[in-house]
Amino acid sequence: MATLRNDFHNKFKDGDIPTHLDFVEIFDNFVHKEDDKANFQMVETGTDNEHYITPALLKAAFQNAGIIAGNCYVPIKNFQDDFSGSSIQLDPAPIADSAKVYKNGQLLKEIDDYNLNIDSGVITFSAPITNRNIETNYWAKNADTESSDPNTDPILGSLSVPFKENFDEDTFNNDKITLIEIPIKDSVRIYKNGQLLREGIGKDYVVNYNSGIITFSAVVSDRNIEVDYWYKSTVTLSDLELNTKYVDLTTPQAIGGNKTFTEAIEAKGFIKSGGTPNQFLMADGSVSTSPGSDYDAGHAGFGILGFGNGGYQKFSNGLILQWAYLTNNTNTYSFPLTWPNRALSVVLSTVRNTSGSRGFNHVYSITTTSYFAVIDGTNGYMFAIGY
Structure with missing residues (x-):
């Protein structure tokens, strides 16, 4: 227990x-x-209560939240030239399912060719190996947080992105490649016609991890080259504007401003704030509360006898067309659809091939549901416009 100042x-x-x-x-x-x-190790463990934390360490802890949570990793390359033996100790130990072991550039098969103890980081080969080049590529937990050290490559909370570049045998003839992105240290893997090449001075190639330039030990031609690597994303765990600068599929976000898309946008659905399932999103971004049938262009049946003896078609501006085939002489008929407001015009015609006794057709007693039609024959047509 600490001594109080007054006691001192x-x-x-x-x-x-x-x-x-x-x-x-x-x-x-x-x-x-x-x-x-x-x-940082004390922060990661989280059990020490006797030491102080500097502002720099606090920043590193925030930036490397993924490390503390146990899910931030860095790529590692382990080389064993002219190796003879039955086991290799990896330091640091790899994370599960990340290791790939190559013997003279050929990928070995786990269980059949070797076993890996994840806890101890020991690779044990199924049979002793004599004078072979062994390379192990894997990912390990990132414990490096000192960004001021020029000899380190701490990811410092940055999100890492995998990338692949291919060079065709018909066009590639060079001893250098300048990568599109700057690779993370030790993340580069190069395959020549499917064979893994070896990185390092005096081997197949060297990588400048500051410029992204790969230099081969000799000009490569008539070979397919594939370069696999990881690079740092511009998104970081410490970006305070992450939720406003990047679209996230799970985080609630408000996105403003005018956006120009370079290609068509496809989605299963668009949802407007405060919208309901029975509303329609209009082209100007507003929503319509009209029933779904208002926007069903095929709602009304085609042909004279569509929907019984008539049919109708609604338009998004509220205009409605109705039609019917009349079969009961002069009579009172019902509209196929009740007018929400009223009919604006109703036109009649008679079906006949000679002059009728009356010689005309007219309509009266028009309501929202029915009309009285005088037709000069047994059968006729009705066409109406309303809203």
């Missing part, structure tokens, strides 16, 4: 001379600049 004050009161133990107690109660400073 009393040790020097009235000319008292502090003892050796008093000075030990005083110094043990002060924080030492170096001895008591926490490191």
Whole structure:
């Protein structure tokens, strides 16, 4: 338990001379600049309550939240030239299912050719190997948080993105490749006609991880080249504007401004804030509360006898067309659809091939549901416009 300040004050009161133990107690109660400073491993463990955290370490902890959560990793390459033996110790240990082991560039098969202990990081081969080049590519937990060290490549919370570049044997003839993106250290894998090449001075190629330039030991021609690597995304865990700068499929977001898309946008559905399932999204971004049938262009049946003896068609502006085939002489008929407001015009005609006794057709007693039609024959047509 820490000694209170007043207790220290009393040790020097009235000319008292502090003892050796008093000075030990005083110094043990002060924080030492170096001895008591926490490191990232203490933050990651989270059990120490006796050390202080600097602002720089706090920033690193926030930026590397993925490391603390145990899901931020970096690529590792392990080389064993002219290897002879039956086992290899990997340091740091790989994460599960990330390791690939190559013997002279040929991919080995786990279980059949070797076994890997994830906890200890030991690779044990099924049979002793003599004078073969062994390369192990894998991912390990990122424990590097010091961005000021020029010899390190901390991802510092950045999201990593896989990338692939291919060069065809008919067009590639060069000893250099400049990658589109700057690769993460040790993430480059190069295959020549499917054979893994070896990275390093005096081997098949070297990579400048600052410029993204790959230099082969000799000009490569008439060969298919594939370069696989990872690069740092511009999105970081410390980006305070992440939710406003990038579209996320699960986080609630408000996206504003005018957007220009380079190709057609496809989606299973568009949802407007405050919208309901029975509304329609209009081209101007507004919603319509009209029933779904208002926008069903094929709602009305085609032909004289569509929907019984008539049919109708609605338009998005509210206009409605109705038609019917009349079969009961002069009579009262019902409209195929009740007018929401009223009919604007009703036109009649008679079906006959000679002049009728009356020689005319007319209509009256028009309501929202029916009309009285005078037709000069047994059969006739009705056409109406309304809303």
